[in-house]
Amino acid sequence: MYLKTGVADKELVSNALPTEERRASGPYAIIECFQEIPCNPCTEICPFGSILPMDDINDLPRMDYDTCTGCGLCAAICPGLAIFIINESYSDTVASVGIPYEFVPLPQKGDVVKMMDRAGEFVTDGKVLRVVPNKKYENTPVVTVEVPKDKVNEVRFLQLKQEAEVAMPTADPNDEENLPDTTIICRCENITVGEVRKMIDQGYDDFDELKRLIRTGMGPCQGRTCRHLIMQEISRKTGKKFEDIELGAFRPPTKPIQLEQLIGGKEDV
Amino acid sequence: MSNPKTANVVIIGGGISGVAIAWNLAKKGVKDIVILEKKTVCSGATGRCGAGIRMQWGAEQNCLLAKMSVEFFENANEILEYDRDVEFDQGGYLIVAGNEKENEQFKKNIALQNSLGIPSKHLTPQEAKEIVPHMDETQIVGATFCQKDGHLNPFNTTEAFAKAAERLGVKILKKTKVTGIDVKNDKIVGVETTGGYISTPLVINAAGGWAQEVGKMAGVDLPLYSERHQILVTEPVELIQDPMYMAFSLNIYIQQTPHGSFIMGRSNPEEPRDLRQTSSWQFLHEMINTCTTLLPPLRKLNLVRQWAGLYNMTEDAQPIYGKVDNVEGFWLACGYSGHGFMLAPATGILLTEMILGEPLSIDITNLDLGRFERGELCFETSVV
Ligand SMILES: Cc1cc2nc3c(=O)[nH]c(=O)nc-3n(C[C@H](O)[C@H](O)[C@H](O)COP(=O)(O)OP(=O)(O)OC[C@H]3O[C@@H](n4cnc5c(N)ncnc54)[C@H](O)[C@@H]3O)c2cc1C
Ligand code: SF4
Ligand code: SF4
Numbered sequence A: 001m002y003l004k005t006g007v008a009d010k011e012l013v014s015n016a017l018p019t020e021e022r023r024a025s026g027p028y029a030i031i032e033c034f035q036e037i038p039c040n041p042c043t044e045i046c047p048f049g050s051i052l053p054m055d056d057i058n059d060l061p062r063m064d065y066d067t068c069t070g071c072g073l074c075a076a077i078c079p080g081l082a083i084f085i086i087n088e089s090y091s092d093t094v095a096s097v098g099i100p101y102e103f104v105p106l107p108q109k110g111d112v113v114k115m116m117d118r119a120g121e122f123v124t125d126g127k128v129l130r131v132v133p134n135k136k137y138e139n140t141p142v143v144t145v146e147v148p149k150d151k152v153n154e155v156r157f158l159q160l161k162q163e164a165e166v167a168m169p170t171a172d173p174n175d176e177e178n179l180p181d182t183t184i185i186c187r188c189e190n191i192t193v194g195e196v197r198k199m200i201d202q203g204y205d206d207f208d209e210l211k212r213l214i215r216t217g218m219g220p221c222q223g224r225t226c227r228h229l230i231m232q233e234i235s236r237k238t239g240k241k242f243e244d245i246e247l248g249a250f251r252p253p254t255k256p257i258q259l260e261q262l263i264g265g266k267e268d269v
Numbered sequence B: 001m002s003n004p005k006t007a008n009v010v011i012i013g014g015g016i017s018g019v020a021i022a023w024n025l026a027k028k029g030v031k032d033i034v035i036l037e038k039k040t041v042c043s044g045a046t047g048r049c050g051a052g053i054r055m056q057w058g059a060e061q062n063c064l065l066a067k068m069s070v071e072f073f074e075n076a077n078e079i080l081e082y083d084r085d086v087e088f089d090q091g092g093y094l095i096v097a098g099n100e101k102e103n104e105q106f107k108k109n110i111a112l113q114n115s116l117g118i119p120s121k122h123l124t125p126q127e128a129k130e131i132v133p134h135m136d137e138t139q140i141v142g143a144t145f146c147q148k149d150g151h152l153n154p155f156n157t158t159e160a161f162a163k164a165a166e167r168l169g170v171k172i173l174k175k176t177k178v179t180g181i182d183v184k185n186d187k188i189v190g191v192e193t194t195g196g197y198i199s200t201p202l203v204i205n206a207a208g209g210w211a212q213e214v215g216k217m218a219g220v221d222l223p224l225y226s227e228r229h230q231i232l233v234t235e236p237v238e239l240i241q242d243p244m245y246m247a248f249s250l251n252i253y254i255q256q257t258p259h260g261s262f263i264m265g266r267s268n269p270e271e272p273r274d275l276r277q278t279s280s281w282q283f284l285h286e287m288i289n290t291c292t293t294l295l296p297p298l299r300k301l302n303l304v305r306q307w308a309g310l311y312n313m314t315e316d317a318q319p320i321y322g323k324v325d326n327v328e329g330f331w332l333a334c335g336y337s338g339h340g341f342m343l344a345p346a347t348g349i350l351l352t353e354m355i356l357g358e359p360l361s362i363d364i365t366n367l368d369l370g371r372f373e374r375g376e377l378c379f380e381t382s383v384v
Helices: A010-016 A041-045 A073-077 A161-165 A193-201 A207-214 A227-238 B016-027 B060-074 B100-115 B125-131 B154-167 B208-217 B281-294 B296-300 B340-355 B370-374
Strands: A028-031 A083-087 A094-100 A112-117 A122-132 A142-148 A155-160 A184-186 B009-012 B033-036 B093-097 B120-123 B142-146 B171-173 B178-184 B187-193 B196-199 B203-205 B225-234 B244-247 B252-256 B262-266 B302-313 B320-323 B330-334
Touching (some): A028 A073, A041 A073, A094 A122, A122 A155, A193 A227, A207 A227, B060 B100, B125 B142, B154 B340, B178 B208, B203 B208, B208 B225, B208 B330, B281 B302
Parallel strands (some): B009 B203
Antiparallel strands (some): A028 A083, B120 B142, B244 B252, B252 B262, B320 B330
């Protein structure tokens, strides 16, 4: 289900939660990162080593809850906005949830905001306790909101009150400013949108051509992260319809495997 | 850009052979050259190959052709005025002998290579281990090494030729498939393509694994067949292996690219003759078993991707260069039997000389189509 809808179900979430005992004893981070992608900044930033080092960059992050202080640095650095800071020991009736929030304007302390669940449905109102802008690291601001205690692991997004009434602006597909040239489009190989655009300008308007020449989609993720973004860029620049752009080759295996696991010398993995 | 209706020369195939020939012809002043490529440049064997270059051959002619190519590749960025890098990494080729018989043959090969000015040398297993420290030297009885051998980035090399050719006016039409060759009175008059008809008196068949199909379009039955060869790449790691490691008796080659990833391939003697380019798990199993026996620490690497490409084979594992006698204007540059990438600079120069009727820099008239009928095959044993 998760792979289809992108919405984590109860089971996934409850597996990500620490023990009842730990939940009652101070703030903690919950990592709702459920898909293996080549990504690891969370493991690097935690000053307490609570997010354990990965053997492989595609691994899911794992937590050591004994040492996590709920400082929130990981929530601010996670590019997937997958980490939340929960404090259930805050009072008997209310708890707080720290949510990475990348929209402007930022809410202000004291604002009453609408709290949404993982699927974007309204759950309850909440009161903003704190906004940490994280300018220093150019990371994501984390907004901490007070909500009824039984809802704290249900709500995962917030909407400003007045914003709800304003119609969402539709993204203009021709607006290249959407993504500045410096944005990394292929994370495995560190390729920027600017480099991709330069190649498309030279006439390389096919995913496989770009892959051969600048390695986009050649890294460990095999294009899982960047393929569609690059096709969108080709579409935008050439004016071809997205559907008419060839997907490019998919090659086995879909996930890196250690060679020794393929020689029959090791137990099942 | 609308497709041209006429051309002096049509080259079928946008692989390394096609672009190398086009650039050489254009450099000699030939105008209106068109390359027709059914997919994209490099989508055939060229973009799937190991791109290894070696001068350590068993037959004199191959040594000379490879030497000509190495000398070109050493200066390719400058000659082709390439704005990126063809990444010619001259870390050498270490060719290991699995048995005494092979070892003796290698000593003879070296004598020949040295007499032609190729700086190869024979090594004991211990000496070989100094060059590739992670090898298990007990698996081999000897080795040969030539520091001037190496490998390139096949995509960049092909792009370098293609861009240089385009600057000289060559047109490369991608996603344009040749569907028929128009022959009138035993003469080529044009080609039928998915982008329209192009009239031309001269067609060069550089269609790699599909060369026999292109031959049929002109009514010629070429003594060629294709077979799949598989290859894999790992995640990049620190640079630990300079040379290409190759074993003829085990049918394998293993190299580390400047990017850090290991690329390795293996030939399967039982491979059927067809046009499949699919990947199999059997290949992984056999490749990795052999690789980790010879170079044990590589077992810790992570496999990222496997793929396959076509070898276009002849009976004597040598290319066919030259014209087709009974179809005027039909030229062949195919049948590379797994080493067409390294020959490309020579292919370009020599085919151009043949077409323009100039004296040949290296005599390759014995590699013509007629050799199969005459029964004068030119066998080469040093192949994978
Ligand atoms: C796994 C593998 C490893 C290899 N390793 C090496 C190596 O280390 N060193 C080395 O020297 N060689 C190596 N080779 C061999 C080498 O790749 C080839 O000999 C060489 O690339 C041939 O180039 P080409 O341009 O002749 O053919 P290709 O690169 O195959 O190009 C032929 C092109 O013709 C196009 N085409 C076919 N039919 C038509 C049509 N009807 N209309 C239009 N276009 C058409 C195809 O799409 C293709 O792009 C390897 C090959 C493989 C498969
Ligand atoms: S909240 Fe702070 S202590 Fe806890 S895992 Fe995140 S970075 Fe580490
Ligand atoms: S930074 Fe976020 S997306 Fe990346 S691995 Fe950690 S939790 Fe997952």
